[in-house]
Amino acid sequence: MRISEILSKKGGLVISFEFFPPRKEENWPLFWDTVNRLKRWNPDFISITYGAGGSTHGKSIELSITLRKMGFNVMTHLTCISTPIKKIEETLNILKDEDIENILALRGDIPDGWKRDDENSYFSYAWQLVEFASQYNFFCIGVAGYPEGHIESKSLEEDIRYLKFKVEKGAHFVITQLFFDNAFFYDFVERATKVGINVPIIPGIMPITSFTQIVRFTSLCGATIPQKLMDLLKRYKEDPEAVKKIGIEHAINQCRDLIRNGVRALHFYTLNTSPSVEFILEELSVH
Numbered sequence: 001m002r003i004s005e006i007l008s009k010k011g012g013l014v015i016s017f018e019f020f021p022p023r024k025e026e027n028w029p030l031f032w033d034t035v036n037r038l039k040r041w042n043p044d045f046i047s048i049t050y051g052a053g054g055s056t057h058g059k060s061i062e063l064s065i066t067l068r069k070m071g072f073n074v075m076t077h078l079t080c081i082s083t084p085i086k087k088i089e090e091t092l093n094i095l096k097d098e099d100i101e102n103i104l105a106l107r108g109d110i111p112d113g114w115k116r117d118d119e120n121s122y123f124s125y126a127w128q129l130v131e132f133a134s135q136y137n138f139f140c141i142g143v144a145g146y147p148e149g150h151i152e153s154k155s156l157e158e159d160i161r162y163l164k165f166k167v168e169k170g171a172h173f174v175i176t177q178l179f180f181d182n183a184f185f186y187d188f189v190e191r192a193t194k195v196g197i198n199v200p201i202i203p204g205i206m207p208i209t210s211f212t213q214i215v216r217f218t219s220l221c222g223a224t225i226p227q228k229l230m231d232l233l234k235r236y237k238e239d240p241e242a243v244k245k246i247g248i249e250h251a252i253n254q255c256r257d258l259i260r261n262g263v264r265a266l267h268f269y270t271l272n273t274s275p276s277v278e279f280i281l282e283e284l285s286v287h
Contacts (some may be wrong), residue, residue, distance in 0.1 A: 079108025
């Protein structure tokens with residue numbers, strides 16, 4: 001089912017999960033355990049990442065098809081910066097044939113050492129991928145939003161202009177990058193509304209499960225960890241279970257506040273592990 005239809009028709013809270021294809025064979029059992037544990041929450045859709053520079057392209061498409069056949073409503077990520085247009089076209093045709101109608105159109109990061117070759121044509125921006133996929137008149141297209149601005153944007157104003165351009169080219173909804181202070185999300189929605197962006201904006205929630213991991217993630221994407229939360233994480237950084245508990249409590253408070261303020265959809269970055277997300281959903285009484 002198209003995500004835009006779910007967002008417009010469902011009366012309760014829309015719940016979705018992000019997974020990624022494990023790179024190592026030994027991590028697949030944990031992946032399937034996570035999928036099966038979270039399946040009981042009846043997610044409205046799940047998303048499958050594409051890997052940096054399309055590095056897990058084959059596994060991502062194969063996994064998307066498998067999960068679609070298992071009954072999940074799947075959204076497949078597509079990146080374009082280092083993927084030839086003819087490969088993108090091939091992928092879109094496969095997804096269409098498999099009745100996977102939801103995609104997340106992303107520019108993607110340039111792989112280290114990668115250079116364009118003269119034999120292929122490439123897109124340079126996500127809006128080009130959105131425009132290209134829109135021509136199929138089949139796909140429901142999501143794009144990424146950045147509550148604190150994309151790390152490469154010169155200003156928040158420039159960042160929101162790029163988002164509006166993606167919507168004008170055919171995007172049906174927005175899913176945000178992780179954030180830990182809801183004020184950034186509310187400000188982002190307000191700025192988007194002011195420039196005429198009228199598609200649904202879904203907040204992306206990432207429960208903190210590791211101190212070193214979240215410090216690395218936020219340094220790469222430019223997200224801010226509130227000082228009070230950071231001080232607490234630093235105090236317990238040598239205690240993994242305490243860090244997870246802090247992360248769960250913070251995410252629960254985030255979600256409750258978002259729901260109180262009218263947010264009707266939550267997208268969880270699971271990192272292929274389920275306990276934290278399950279604790280959160282239990283506390284939110286999502287069934």
